[in-house]
Amino acid sequence: MQDLSEGVAQFQRDVYPAKAGLFTHLATNHRPSTLFISCSDARVVPELITQSEPGELFVIRTAGNLVPAYTPGPDGVAASIEYAVSVLGVSDIVMCGHSACGAMTALAEQHDLSGAPAIADWLRHADASLARIAGESRAQEVDVLVRENVIAQLANLATHPSVARALTAKSVTLHGWVYDIPSGTVTELRTSVPSPALAA
Numbered sequence: 001m002q003d004l005s006e007g008v009a010q011f012q013r014d015v016y017p018a019k020a021g022l023f024t025h026l027a028t029n030h031r032p033s034t035l036f037i038s039c040s041d042a043r044v045v046p047e048l049i050t051q052s053e054p055g056e057l058f059v060i061r062t063a064g065n066l067v068p069a070y071t072p073g074p075d076g077v078a079a080s081i082e083y084a085v086s087v088l089g090v091s092d093i094v095m096c097g098h099s100a101c102g103a104m105t106a107l108a109e110q111h112d113l114s115g116a117p118a119i120a121d122w123l124r125h126a127d128a129s130l131a132r133i134a135g136e137s138r139a140q141e142v143d144v145l146v147r148e149n150v151i152a153q154l155a156n157l158a159t160h161p162s163v164a165r166a167l168t169a170k171s172v173t174l175h176g177w178v179y180d181i182p183s184g185t186v187t188e189l190r191t192s193v194p195s196p197a198l199a200a
């Protein structure tokens with residue numbers, strides 16, 4: 001905690017004054033251009049990777065960058081997606097996977113998750129991702145699963161009514177990215193997101 005407190009003090013001393021105008025503007029304006037969905041992994045920092053300023057990215061982070069397919073009922077991920085798309089009106093959605101993802105590694109290597117039931121349940125949202133890597137060589141499994149999971153989660157995203165509406169209106173564009181931690185590179189995946197009609 002000491003490091004965090006020192007960080008806050010440094011922010012107030014050095015960073016905030018340099019961007020005071022921006023923060024004054026942001027105090028009453030929230031118009032991010034992009035919904036950025038990534039893993040909760042501490043090594044993945046959306047604003048750093050994209051060099052975005054405060055106010056530019058609306059961020060949802062979940063273990064394994066998983067987005068459950070839409071089902072009616074209370075759901076924090078669904079509510080955040082709807083807010084970003086329907087209320088804030090983002091024009092782009094980035095689904096960002098990353099190298100050495102713990103969630104994807106646990107699935108690809110079939111780790112025993114019997115002692116972590118919440119994680120085991122949550123990772124079921126990657127069942128379709130896992131099904132897409134059948135037959136891959138073992139050495140490549142995690143990397144391939146990371147990529148296929150981005151594609152599968154974009155398909156899940158398209159089942160959310162707010163996203164389906166925005167896709168139909170062509171007011172939002174979906175992107176699939178993979179961030180490679182050791183090299184710092186970002187690969188944009190070729191994605192074919194199902195049309196809302198097919199996803200319905």
Ligand SMILES: [Zn+2]
Pocket residue numbers: 039040041063064065098100101102103104
């Ligand atoms: Zn991860």
